[in-house]
Amino acid sequence: AQTVTQSQPEMSVQEAETVTLSCTYDTSESDYYLFWYKQPPSRQMILVIRQEAYKQQNATENRFSVNFQKAAKSFSLKISDSQLGDAAMYFCAYRSGFGNEKLTFGTGTRLTIIP
Amino acid sequence: EPEVTQTPSHQVTQMGQEVILRCVPISNHLYFYWYRQILGQKVEFLVSFYNNEISEKSEIFDDQFSVERPDGSNFTLKIRSTKLEDSAMYFCASSPYYEQYFGPGTRLTVT
Numbered sequence: 634a635q636t637v638t639q640s641q642p643e644m645s646v647q648e649a650e651t652v653t654l655s656c657t658y659d660t661s662e663s664d665y666y667l668f669w670y671k672q673p674p675s676r677q678m679i680l681v682i683r684q685e686a687y688k689q690q691n692a693t694e695n696r697f698s699v700n701f702q703k704a705a706k707s708f709s710l711k712i713s714d715s716q717l718g719d720a721a722m723y724f725c726a727y728r729s730g731f732g733n734e735k736l737t738f739g740t741g742t743r744l745t746i747i748p
Numbered sequence: 749e750p751e752v753t754q755t756p757s758h759q760v761t762q763m764g765q766e767v768i769l770r771c772v773p774i775s776n777h778l779y780f781y782w783y784r785q786i787l788g789q790k791v792e793f794l795v796s797f798y799n800n801e802i803s804e805k806s807e808i809f810d811d812q813f814s815v816e817r818p819d820g821s822n823f824t825l826k827i828r829s830t831k832l833e834d835s836a837m838y839f840c841a842s843s844p845y846y847e848q849y850f851g852p853g854t855r856l857t858v859t
Contacts (some may be wrong), residue, residue: 666846676837678791678850724791728846735781735793735804736841736848 635660637727639739646715647747653700654710654742656725664730667701667708672722672741681723684708686730712744720746750774752851754840760857764829769854771823771840779843780823782815784808784836785853791839797823830858 636659646652658667669681684692684701692699696716700709712719725739753772761767773780782794795815796803802815814826823842827834835858841848 668847670850675852676785676855677852678839678841680847680849683847726791728848730846734846735796735806736783736791737793738791740790 635662635665635727635729635737637725637737637739639725639742641742642740643743643745645745645747646712648715648717650715651711651713652715652744654712654723654725654744656708656710656739658706658708658725658727660706660727660729662729662731666728666730667699668726668728668736669697669699669710670724670726670738671719672724673718673720678724682710715746717746717748720744752840752842752849754838754851754854756854757852758855758857760859761830763832763858767827767830767856769825769827769838769840769856771825771842771851772821773823773840773842774844774849775821777842777844777849779803779845779848780817781841781843781848782825783839783841783850785839786836794825794838827856830856832858834858 638657665686667684671679682694696713698711722741724741726736755770780797785791795805795809837853839853840851
């Protein structure tokens with residue numbers, strides 16, 4: 634079974650600075666997808682960014698980018714120019730590339746933005 | 749932009765009662781999911797649904813749980829006899845293939 638590990642329960646960053654959230658995963662599959670979801674205090678789960686395992690290029694969405702290291706099974710999220718609205722829980726998630734597959738989530742990292 | 753919607757936003761029920769949580773997935777999506785999140789914990793998979801049948805279910809999804817897509821738009825999760833430990837946030841998600849889009853969740857409180 635696949636596992637997802639987020640080793641940083643909490644992180645904080647000064648507004649306008651850059652922060653990196655870590656995620657590692659364990660799988661024997663070659664085809665899979667990785668995601669970062671944001672959960673603000675409203676508890677809505679918001680998709681931030683996705684990465685296909687077969688793509689070597691790291692995904693980028695505006696201020697959010699990932700560092701995908703397939704051999705190391707590492708998938709970190711970098712948030713540039715941090716804003717107060719980025720304060721939330723961030724969950725890393727894994728999905729197998731085969732068929733209709735569930736998401737397996739990590740335990741989350743709570744990100745605090747310091748004004 | 750289309751969104752997944754869920755009702756109610758908050759449900760309070762007594763132990764042993766039946767509850768039905770409702771979801772309206774995004775209209776052209778084919779895959780549907782229920783997840784739950786106990787307060788302070790990670791999001792856990794309950795069940796996936798495709799082509800009007802369950803594709804996969806977790807160990808949590810025991811005989812007390814059932815899902816249905818009664819009318820081609822709604823997707824429901826029923827808990828037949830709620831327990832205190834069923835108190836959690838329940839999320840519905842839908843997917844066109846591999847990206848899953850979540851609804852705002854239903855907070856279930858069992859007293």
